[in-house]
Amino acid sequence: MDVVIGPMDLSAHVDEALAVQAVAFGLGPDEVAVRRQIVVRHMTHPGARALGATVEGRLVGFVYGMPNDRAHWWSTVVEPYLRAQGHEEWLDDSFVITELHVHPDHQNRGIGRRLITTITDSATEPRSILSAIDSESPARALYRSLGYRDLARQVHFPSAPKPYAVMGAPLPLRRP
Numbered sequence: 212m213d214v215v216i217g218p219m220d221l222s223a224h225v226d227e228a229l230a231v232q233a234v235a236f237g238l239g240p241d242e243v244a245v246r247r248q249i250v251v252r253h254m255t256h257p258g259a260r261a262l263g264a265t266v267e268g269r270l271v272g273f274v275y276g277m278p279n280d281r282a283h284w285w286s287t288v289v290e291p292y293l294r295a296q297g298h299e300e301w302l303d304d305s306f307v308i309t310e311l312h313v314h315p316d317h318q319n320r321g322i323g324r325r326l327i328t329t330i331t332d333s334a335t336e337p338r339s340i341l342s343a344i345d346s347e348s349p350a351r352a353l354y355r356s357l358g359y360r361d362l363a364r365q366v367h368f369p370s371a372p373k374p375y376a377v378m379g380a381p382l383p384l385r386r387p
Contacts, residue, residue, distance in 0.1 A: 219263035
């Protein structure tokens with residue numbers, strides 16, 4: 212099956228995207244409802260953009276991000292952790308990967324890699340940052356293969372049951 216990667220109006224397709232995220236990340240209906248509001252709000256930020264991956268017209272993955280702004284909630288949570296590790300400067304001139312999800316039926320086919328490299332290839336910032344659950348996982352292995360490294364670990368977000376790692380990479384991302 213051919214996978215098509217292209218720009219996506221995430222606000223118009225938020226429910227499709229969150230259906231993919233719910234399956235990929237194990238989210239319940241209440242958490243999806245909260246994330247829906249967050250995604251729609253994020254897409255109003257300057258420079259926010261999204262890409263979708265479709266197979267036969269059906270969304271199977273998506274990524275979205277934006278230039279980092281220290282006033283955004285995410286930055287205010289991770290800043291003390293980054294400062295403690297001597298990496299606070301990563302919050303400046305960075306493109307944040309806010310979400311990247313691929314439906315489990317389509318994982319391990321390079322879709323996530325294509326999504327993240329395509330969206331960061333158009334970034335004007337010299338580096339990218341993201342957060343991922345702080346455990347060894349296929350996602351963290353993918354990020355490392357692209358050049359991301361741990362900047363802070365055991366980052367606790369309010370209401371998140373598991374700690375996260377904040378990772379950063381110079382742009383453009385490394386190609387295998």
